[in-house]
Amino acid sequence: MKRALTALAMTACLTLAATVAATTWGDSKQKCPACGAEVAVQEIASYGSYVYQWPSKLQLLYWPMTDPRVLYFCPKCHLSLLMGDFKALPADKLEAVRAAVARLKAEQPALKEYWEVPMAYRLPLAEAAYTVLGRDDAFWARFHRMAGYHLELSGKPELARAARERALAAAERLIAAKAEAPPLKENLIAKGSMLYLLGKKEEALAALQLAKGTPIEGKGFTDEQKKNGNKYLDDLAEELTAKVKAGEPLPP
Template sequence: MHVPASYGSYIYGWPSKYDQVFWPLTVDQGIWFCEQSGFIAFIRDFDGLTDGERGAIKAYLEKHYQGPLDTRQKLALLEAVYVLREKPDDFRNKLVRVLARWYQDLGDHEKANQLRGQALAQMREALAGDLPEPTRLEYVYVSCNYDVLLGNTTAKDCMPKVKKAIEASTDKDPDGYAAYLGTLLDDTARITRGGTLDPLPRDKGG
């Protein structure tokens, strides 16, 4: 399995920032795949499975896996295998957003935005409860992007809510997460309904 080399903060400026998912999960090296067994997972997420998870995944793969797989088939298998794993809600939401970015990059905007709609519903439900502040900020920001993209609201309507959440944050570090989201917010005004979640011309990154 290939392990990506070290990286810098520049990855947080790549277009996947609008989904708040990042390299290496957005590239081939971020998905580890065993061609022999069919087991697939995000990088460094092969360990720590319970006996129940192992049994369920083994049974699923014996019934459904037939390699080799192309990229779309790997993504479908990744999603199916993670259904069988015991993961917290925030992980599952990130998984859906990672898949959305993958399908967008593959040119399947309908599938990408369908997944974003699914992630948006999850985030709305989570925001109704208690969340760690960084997760709440992340969900408020990404929800605004998705609402604008999917035509549920306008940037003019949802951006003030994001600004209010950022201003209310206890994270006052100028290099912290709240400040980082603040630097992205102007791009939300450039998101157009439907299509791709790349409000600025893409010139690099994932």
């Protein structure tokens, strides 16, 4: 009886946890690394591993990348960078970053919050800064997936499509280079997801099938991580395959 009650209490707790599973942000201020202005930004206050089960996983994208707050923006010089990168820039690249941002800077309507500045405006600014700073294909694959996600939500399907073409190209470069991080299994699922979003259903299914037969390899992972990672990504590939076969749109 005691055990049954414990199980019941556990179930109740899990149900409660599911209903209150929310991410929260807090106010903060940071110095713009390009112009020195004090910028109001949002920092993560709380979140949980439940974000890995949210529907954006089918695009290999996870909160906070799905939240427009993740892309910081300086209202003075218009530097845009992902939250963890909004800090001192390499001295030898500072002038080139400032110049790249200035080239794209355009008048914006006054907005109270930085995350209300359209992603379609902030993303190219971030891309210009990261191009100067230099980033690898693992970064660009994720950056362009994120761009596709936000541009679609902002009602810019053509721009979203262009971003996903680039996310796909970056995933294919990672696969061709036999990259270890992210592992091949993940790159194949990302490839399948982008192909489906680009309307290539059969190619998407082939990539997902290949992903399911590809275990995670590499010295960078413990046996436990490989086991959990394989299970998570196999389930993800399975769920995505079902969506593709049914021809259902991927939920945001």
